[in-house]
Amino acid sequence: STVAILPTSLPQIHRANLLASGLPTAASISPLVNKKSKTKWHFGIRSRSYPLDVMGEIYIALKNLGAEWAKPSEEDLWTIRVRWKYDVSQKNNEVVPDLMKIVIQLFQIETNNYLVDFKFDGWENSRGIPLPLSKITDDEMCTFSAYPFLHLTTRLIMELAVNS
Amino acid sequence: DSIEALDMEQKLSLTAIRQFLKSKTSYDVLPVSFRLIVLDTSLLVKKALNVLLQNNIVSAPLWDAKTSRFAGLLTSDDFINVIQYYFSNPDKFDLVDKLQLGGLRDIERAIGAVPLDTESIHPSRPLYEACVMMLNSRSRRIPLIDQDEETSREIVVSVLTQYRILKFIALNCRETHFLKKPISELNIIAKGNLRSCQMSTPVIDVIQLLSQGNVSSIPIVDDDGRLINVYEAVDVLGLIKGGIYNDLSLSVGEALMRRSDDFEGVYTCTEHDKLSTLLDTTRKSSVHRFFVVDQSGKLEGVLSLGDILRYILLGE
Amino acid sequence: LATSSIKHNTLCVASIVRYKRKYVTQILYAPL
Structure with a gap:
């Protein structure tokens, strides 16, 4: 095989050659630092505020965004069941x-350290038309697009960030 | 006899590889666990650039929250369009600086660029179909689109690239070892009026060559025609990142100073090499294309991944 | 929902979803 890597195309060698050629601007151009800053992931959003304040902030944000929620039960004040209209222009008024x-x-999580967790909980339609029962086999059940859910949570996180 | 045997072996191997591609689906190419980065169309172009570079990717699907649908792919072509637009309208810096991803189609129209195709395919279709579609795709990428079973909205499951397909073939088809005819006999090397430039050529002229030729790389040769480097479409991301909009009169040699140190280098081969070797290289390294040179390093032609894929699907 | 810290005024959220017998981490970047 005569497959090879062209030596003069390696960044370090290219840079050395260009500097040796005495180009004035060459020295001022630095290589892109492709820091592979691995994205650090967290579950939900964390808060050190007083629990009831956190819940209050969330209700205010949901209200500002036009979402609705079920009245919380006495024994579970820390869970909010939200229903959020996500209206998009339908094609040929398909029932979506x-x-x-x-x-x-x-x-x-620990003393003075709380976590707000968001979970997708399915769809309904505002005209109360029952959803067509999923007729496909369990295996294909999982054609689920998270993007509408991700979009609404970004709206809520932004509202919380702006309010706070 | 040996030439006859080589020829027969090549033909039988191609038939087996095509059979393999018809027996698999695009879904089979997907790893068991993988990530898909999607950008909201309301993101600024310059922020999207940060995201691509931070994640070491050069393309990503776009998602329009207003319609809750996918809005095509962001590729290096879009950044080339923005640079060309800015070069023709230097007074429009503000507009370019505040440009959102959703505004890229307007830039495309403003400079009269050919819009990228938005061909896509269902993940369960035969992989052979995706390969044939790939050959006609300008973006050299095919989004795999399924439907959300509750809302019947589109899901981009992943995006197939030529490289991913060739690597999948090299990893799973032992017949690739029997593709032993020299590439000079396959009539697949792009020769003749190759667009090239010199180290001192202004980078904006090289970007025009990329755009007009609808190619993804421009070889850089010295006065004797020897290959010394290559400017790739993806290098444009580094140019914009460095904010070197303002100084597009940089030479291409200076612009290449932006390349990060983990760039693997430009792959060369000669016309005596065989596809078995080139596919083995694809299996082991993230090669973008092969430049064909002679013994003295003079540029003779280029062999893109698309050329190799086309031969595997339709050659002989 | 998985989130990552806000950088350059850009939000990044993700969900790991099963697609048939494979797992996709769907990641969305949106402006703050």
Whole structure:
């Protein structure tokens, strides 16, 4: 095989050659630092505020965003069952579910350290038309697009960030 | 006899590889666990650039929250369009600086660029179909689109690239070892009026060559025609990242100073090499294309991944 | 929902979803 890597195309060698050629601007151009800053992931969003304040902030944000929620039960004040109309322009008025359900739950991780968790909880449609029962086999059940859910959570996180 | 045997072996191997591609689906190419990065169309172009570079990717599907649908792919062609637009409208810096991803189609129209195709395919279709579609795709990428079973909205499951397909073939088809005819006999090397430039050529002229020729790389040769480097479409991302909009009169040699140190280098081969070797290289390294040179390093032609894929699907 | 810290005024959220017998981490970047 005569497959090879062209030596003069390696960044370090290219740079050395260009500097040796005495180009004035060459010295001022630095290589792109492709820091592979691995994205650090967290579950939900964390908070050190007082639990009831956190819940209050979330209800205010949901209200500002036009979402609705079920009245919380006495024994579970830390869970909010949200229903959020996500209306998009339909093509040939196909019946597409437009009410997304999300469960927002506050967890205590340790003293003064709380976690707000968001969970997707299915769709309904505002005209109350029952959803066509999924007729496909279990295996194909999982053609689920997270993007509408991700979009609404970014809206809520932005509202919380702006309010706070 | 040996030439006859080589020829027969090549033909039988191609038939087996095509059979393999018809027996698999695009879904089979997907790893068991993988990530897909998607950008909201309301993101600024310059922020999207940060995201691509931070994740070491050069393309990503776009998602329009207003319609809750996918809005095509962001590729290096889009950044080339933005540079060309800015070069023709230097007073429009503000507009370019505040440009959102959703505005890229307007830039495309403003400079009269050919819009990228938005061909896609269902993950369960035969992989052979995706390969044939890939050959006609300008973006050299095919989004795999399924439907959300509750809302019947589109899901981009992943995006197939020529490299991913060739690597999948090299990893799974032992017949690739029997493709032993020299590439000079396959009539697949792009020769003749190759667009090339010199180290001192202004980078904006090289970007025009990329755009007009609808190619993804421009070889850089010295006065004797020897290959010394290559400017790739993806290098444009580094140019914009460095904010070197303002100084597009940089030479291409200076612009290449932006390349990060983990760039693997430009792959060369000669016309005596065989596809078995080139596919084995694809299996082991993230090669973008092969430049064909002679013994003295003079540029003779280029062999893109698309050329190799076309031969595997339709050659002989 | 998985989130990552806000950088350059850009939000990044993700969900790991099963697609048939494989797993996709669907990641969305949106402006803050």
